Amino acid sequence: MNPQALDLTNKLTQFHEYWAPRTITEFNGHDVMVVKICGDFTWHSHADTDDFFFVLQGTMFIDLPDDVVVQINPGQIFVVPRGVPHRPRAPEEVHLLLIEPSGTPNSGDIATAAPRRWL
């Protein structure tokens, strides 16, 4: 254990790519990650895990079935239940905290998923 708090703003200065989450610590078999996003992601779902989004900066949207759109502002959380198709998108740059079971493909498909990277 490294007995030091992890500063999210500091972590987010250390990389610039979009849609490339960085693991900053682990929690009960999950990766705790920061990520920068901009633009539209693909529609996907995760059969085995809920999807946790916490917006730190900027405003993002998550498209859900039946034309439902969830807006997430800074300081807001949204959890997409497992199995629910969704499309994250960000008209402008957004900084996020994500939590997913270690090894979860971010695209829902291991073939197109971002690799696991630590900060």
Next chain:
Amino acid sequence: MNPQALDLTNKLTQFHEYWAPRTITEFNGHDVMVVKICGDFTWHSHADTDDFFFVLQGTMFIDLPDDVVVQINPGQIFVVPRGVPHRPRAPEEVHLLLIEPSGTPNSGDIATAAPRRWL
């Protein structure tokens, strides 16, 4: 699923008691909670779960064995690994996001734990 983002600042205006976490949503069998703390908690540990702290407002400290002290400022995260004794404390009021498996006693002991409450 309620397709609406959860606003942490808004949730935190809805109660005032210290050390009384409120569940705002669930994620992979965990409670996602907000809590206000002030003063010293008890030394305790959780045999079966890591302990996730994300400070939203104020500055808190977590005492660890061997006189190690971790300071956590707003925007910072610290995870206490399972089994590690720790004492959270806050000289002044602190607002936190906590994530724990649903049913985890916050004191490490079901006899003294805060009840599970939803917001």
